[in-house]
Amino acid sequence: MSAADGDAVLYTVTDGVARITLNRPDRLNASNGAMSRGLTAAFSRAAADPLVRVILLSGAGRGFCAGADQQVLDELSADPDAPNSGSGGLRYDGLSLLPKPVIAAVHGACAGIGLAMACAADIRIAAQDAFFLAPFASLGLCAEGGLAWSLARLMGPGHAAEMLMSARRIEAQEAFGKGLVSHILPSEGFADAALAYARSLAAHAPASFAMIKRQLREGDGQNFEAARASALNLTRATLQSEDFREAIRARQERHAPGFAPVVAEFGPPVSGS
Structure with missing residues (x-):
């Protein structure tokens, strides 16, 4: 990834866990082209690395991802036919094809295309301060990033319809009750707890x-x-x-098993924002 793209996404490997961090904290990790390109590069790197067994996706600063960057939305509003500057080739559907578990660790805001990103992961865990928002109906948009499919699969069609059509904020406890997240953890120490959970999965085959x-x-x-x-x-x-x-x-x-690694390609990029 380029230096600019690398700034938007951080990548480290610890004890078999690739930590991919959305890194635009001054913009609440709003998604733009640099972030999408950086994520594609990071997922590709994790897929091909035999040392990586589990991928942990999180956000820097006060939240996970507030959705598409306002500049991207402004450009599309001014000229809907213009090339989408937020399109960086990230394929959300590709995360299910990647043979390694992807965990989305959500704290603070998880909205719009950030919600689509989290729903593309295999497992979602949330801090107590996490909240989820699908604002598309309030913006005159359709549900982007495959959310109509993924939310219905995770929450059931009734809950998905209500969340998408009301465009209301869903708090962590409600998200847990409706199956959107698997665990709620204390906000204090959430990053360390999420990493510990990912490490526990990395011990498996x-x-x-x-x-x-x-x-x-x-x-x-x-x-x-x-x-x-x-x-x-x-x-x-x-x-x-x-x-x-x-x-x-x-x-x-009575010792830890030494399982064989798995390597793969992340897959060809497709348009996404």
Whole structure:
């Protein structure tokens, strides 16, 4: 990534966890082209790194992401046919294809395209001060970034419709109750707690993560019998895998297992904002 893009997105690796941080705190991490390009580069880097087992996405400063940068919205309002300066090639759908778990650690504001970003992750955890907002109806826009699909899948179609059509602020506790987030953690020490959670996942088998993500992805288009048959085939294969033998050996010998790494490509970029 370029120096400018690198400033908008920070990247570090700690104990098998790639920490990708939205880094425009003076703009509440509002998304623009530099951030989108930086995220694409960071996810590609994490996908290809054999040392990375889990990806933790978070925001610097007071919030996760306040949505699209106002400058981007102003430019599109002035000329809807102009090239979208907020489009940096980030493909939100690509996160489900990436074989490594993506955790969105949300504190403060998570709005608009930032909400789409969080919903594209596999797991969402929230600080007590987190809130979620889909303001599109109040701006005369459609639900962007695949949110109509992802919110309905996470919350159910009724809750998704209410959130999208009311454009109201959803607090962390309500988001938890409706299935949008998996855990609520104290705001104090949230970054450290989120990293500890990501590290706990990183102890597991990368190949299992890849297979589970594939099963979850394909499950939408399968009936139960097809899902069961697919799981049976995968079970037969994994029972013969070195990862399974290593897990049993490590349990018997009482030490941490040494699972094989997984590397991948993030996928070709598509337009996004």
